[in-house]
Amino acid sequence: MAEDAAPKIGVYVCHCGGNISDIADPETVARFASGLPGVAVARTNMFMCSDPGQKLIADDIQAGLVDRVVVAACSPKLHELTFRSVLQRNGLNPYLYEHANIREQVSWATSDHAEATAKSESIVAAAVAKAGRLQPLDPIVVETTPCAAVLGAGVAGLRAARDLAQAGIEVALVEKTAALGGNVAKLDRLFPNQESAGELIGRLVDEVLHDERITLYTLASIDRAEGYVGNFTLHLRQKAGGVVVDRAARLNGRTIGAYRPFEGFMIGDHGAAEEGQNGDDERAVVIEAGALVVATGFEHYTPTKGEYGYERLPQVVTLPDFIELMAGVEPGSRLEHDGRPIKSVGFIHCVGSRQVEGVNKPQADGEINEYCSRVCCTATLAAICDLQEKCPGVAVYDFYQDIRAYGRGHEEYYEKASKGGAVFVRFAGAEPPAVAKAPAGDPCLVTVRCKDGLTWGEEVEAGVDLLVLAVGMTPSDVSTLVDSLKLPVGTDRFLLEVHPKLRPVELAVNGVLVAGASQGPKDVTEATATASAAAAKAMTLLSSGRIELDPFVATVDSQRCEGHGLCVEECAYPGALVLTEENGATRAIVNAALCTGCGACVAVCPTNAIDVAGWTLGQYEAMVDALLAEPQEVTP
Amino acid sequence: MSETPRFDALVIGAGIAGLQAAVDLADQGFKVAIVERDPSIGGAMIALSKVFPTLDCASCITTPKMAAVARHPNITTFTYTEVLSVGRAGDRFVASVLSKPRYVDEEACIGCRKCEYACPVEVVDEFDGRLGARRAAYIPFTTAIPQTALIDADNCTLCGACVRACPTDAVVLDQRPREWQLEATAVVAATGWKLTPVGAKPQYGGGEITNVLEPTQMERLLAPHGPYGRVIRPSDGKIPESVAYVQCAGSRDQTLGVSYCSRVCCMYAIKQAMLLSGSLPIADITIYYMDIRAFGKGYEEFYRSAQAMGIEFVKGKVARLTENDDQSVTVRVERLDQFGQVEERRHDLVVLSLGMLPGEDVRQRFDLEVAEDGFVMTPQPKDAPCRTTVDGIFVAGTASGPKDIVDTIVEAGAAATEASLYISKMIAAAETATAASSADVTSPAADRVEVKV
Amino acid sequence: MSPAADSRQELKELLKRLRAERPTIVEAATTRSNAQRATRRVIKIELAKGPATVPALASACSLPSADALWHIAAMRKYGELVENGQDGDYCLYRLTPNDEGSD
Ligand SMILES: Cc1cc2nc3c(=O)[nH]c(=O)nc-3n(C[C@H](O)[C@H](O)[C@H](O)COP(=O)(O)OP(=O)(O)OC[C@H]3O[C@@H](n4cnc5c(N)ncnc54)[C@H](O)[C@@H]3O)c2cc1C
């Protein structure tokens, strides 16, 4: 395969401010690169991604010195895009670019200086070999559906839907239950400003119901999703009784509803059933959307039977249960539970969170919940303050590991609870408190025993009438969506963003955004902030009506294709590869928008008729040859 | 019409919050002005070493965002320019800004640093935590944007060496400060934080003990281009054998007027401890703490790996720090895990985990109300955390309270959404007003159905 | 690019005018700078004798060791000196071979 004109490759080796240069020597690598065939210049810079670094490349392109670029730096995940756009801005096709990863793959993985430098050289040699064979490519342009789907109508979903609609985007808001408001609806007053949950949800719901660009579906769950950025299709199943609030429903005034404490906002005069799909059975709904916002939230951790006496002792309840109990207590009245007066209450933190290998029972997937649930400390302290205020005589014991009252106005609850006489006992994760039924004759019902980390590990025992477990958060089940769109999930089972700082609300599947507690524990402030941030990304995606996708997709050489169809069988993405008749002959055809460029088809084609653009077999061979080549120069 | 430049949005402060908000707004097609009082954009983050919880190098995350802002066709960047006040004028805001003299022509300077090399005056470098040096003519740091030199008039001896060295005649020693105005439909206040004072507590040496460091100084010691190129103690260059962290040294303490938790100190201390055990493999590292608040995504896991690496966590309240003759520091601690028993330990270096104070007096300058903690008040914290007490001014990042970078960036995106919706609303209102005055049209909203909820 | 004679004259006048505008600031800056340069000369002389640690250099130059370290940091930043191994818990520094006289 002869190239049209000899390529002029520029190689730029980054120090990464020491991240690379502390181990591998960029100067040696650059010197080595300058001797490789096709390389016109090789330079180094402290931070290639910085403005001065990018300028090096720009100047060389402008001066006509280089027409292909290799940057040897960090992972392409971080900055491949950064450098492609340098090419583009300077009039080069952005795909005449090859990235060599010498940080994650070399300097962070190798400690031997000479080896690291030699390995960097090999990787650069391979990249250069490929760069010489790169062809200009054009991005795939797809039209976008000017509509977004928001999954979950908790505070995050409501806020995202409202933001998108106000930006002029049509929104489908899909809620699994009959009520709006999610888990916040199961609360009474919210920390840190003691705002009533009902008022907060009412305000958000009001905006959502008023905005005719939002179509709301309740009692609807996702069966399956398909498509790609700009053109997703969601297949929903709406249960009998599910409501659809669209323009027509608004005209008919069928959007009246009410907030019911500890249930949520219900559409319809007497609850959902009356206003539903006229008693039909389940029905299927199909939604087209250009972008998806996943705001499916969390579920409370359910303690296993017997964990801290849960479901064994009637006096052991969860924090959400306790919040609901307290909501019904008038100030100054007597606290009762299960028909008995309560004179002392114990609280245990980190139930289902911050678990320790070998101490806590693993979850269904065999993993423990290592993560901290972030809100339960302050929620517990707020509940204690509520209790102290309403029932001043009740004794309070709080068993904790660390008090994580981190947010604005959180610390105040801690102070107030301490001043109010709550006794704090500190346990270690490896030695959680032991809960037992109090012996007969004991004035209390339950005993909690634990080594107190505040008093030299002294064994303390507290008798309480009620024990509240501060249960953590676990992600809602969104497996149908995760499976059909292949969304990434972290080891904590929450949805995993691309990068917590660079792209905190985007998932690795382009066009799918994440908001609220579906990403990890968050309080309401943080949940609505991510919702608005996700809305900003969706607004940018959908504003121009078209999206450019990377052209790294399969291409079929119709001269070589003999229509065997093995590729179609191998392809895992429905619709990406199909066989069609072309002038009487059967040929494989690629739908560029659906193809992910995985290359499975390339491997099975008996006539070598398929290649992935930008990653051709010829390019791979050249890279492998370069990697296997004898080192030209042994570095000291 | 005046010549006042007009923008859709004004972003005050070019820390990571301001940068992100500016890009998010500009990507939606709005014209944005971002104004930064320092000579470079980047804010506090660009001076950090590596960042928790991913341990990415701070530069690697910040520089591309800085470059994206500097290059964006919809963003105009003003550096070394301070926003003095913001006031409402009809349907928009007017900001008074002060462009401080760089004594270098921004257009002509090519960033070659010849002036810096020629300058004979060396002074303490603020950027390097006051540990290193810079010249009186200088570019603030290698990745600064813009790559434009400036001359520090307070230390300039007027020797003229820079003028003679500059190949493009860019040095203009008689530049004057310039106060001017700009207009914007919406404002994002991303004015950030500053550290609680190191000298606030006499028990901790009142800022007089050389080997008691601010955490930002330790960030510089750990950074790839730190003042010494390695971690040594500032008193005499000794490679420390033991380093200690005093948590909550400036926060959760009513006597200092900072009763709140600064939210990032636990995590940055753990991060620095981990980085230290990488660069000083044999040193003992101790963290004296009250509670470890590793609450964010992946943070508890980060804390556990620090414990596994052998970093010692001691639950206790540090009562006093005293300097010894060999310039080591004795930490007197009340062990909360041992009946408050008092213990004394010697360390070569002690870092005070100081907290965050507001970075700007927003009440005075922008007429924004502040909460009890002094940070921008957010009257609707739960469902609209970026709204302030002034309609049209939104807040992002640490301007509304201590936050880590992840939370800051998310909030910046949220502030951009709020500002975007507000600007669109104002544009639509202006158009409706024009249309209504020019012809008889029925209101397009007339067929909207009012829904009772 | 050597400036023409009249532009040299122009610069001189400008500097003079500016000095007159803020005499106290410039004077104070000059005093500080002179002191700093004097110290720097002593340090360079000392280092020319061979590599030294910060405490050794400080006592040889009768400087507080923190100040000596600051000078070391400054010289390191501008390429006048490099690290040269260790002596116990302290790094040794030496002048950059072909850079002794520069600046
Ligand atoms: C005990 C406790 C007390 C708390 N107290 C406070 C407090 O005082 N202040 C505060 O700020 N925060 C508090 N929080 C945190 C608060 O509950 C969360 O921040 C908030 O609920 C997160 O909102 P969300 O919209 O992300 O998720 P959620 O509230 O969980 O809402 C998710 C919604 O998505 C729906 N859904 C789930 N799966 C699907 C699916 N597959 N398809 C469609 N819809 C789906 C759910 O039905 C739900 O309506 C507390 C949390 C706990 C555990």
Ligand SMILES: Cc1cc2nc3c(=O)[nH]c(=O)nc-3n(C[C@H](O)[C@H](O)[C@H](O)COP(=O)(O)OP(=O)(O)OC[C@H]3O[C@@H](n4cnc5c(N)ncnc54)[C@H](O)[C@@H]3O)c2cc1C
């Ligand atoms: C020691 C330390 C280590 C840390 N390490 C980490 C870490 O590892 N990971 C992490 O996630 N977080 C870390 N943080 C937190 C992180 O620094 C902050 O989250 C982040 O800097 C906040 O960015 P910001 O944009 O809100 O504020 P800033 O970076 O302070 O930006 C505000 C900007 O506004 C400018 N400004 C203010 N007023 C005006 C005005 N009137 N006119 C013009 N400009 C103005 C300021 O000059 C400044 O540049 C750390 C904090 C500390 C103290």
Ligand code: SF4
């Ligand atoms: S927030 Fe508090 S109770 Fe909840 S998991 Fe974290 S440390 Fe435990």
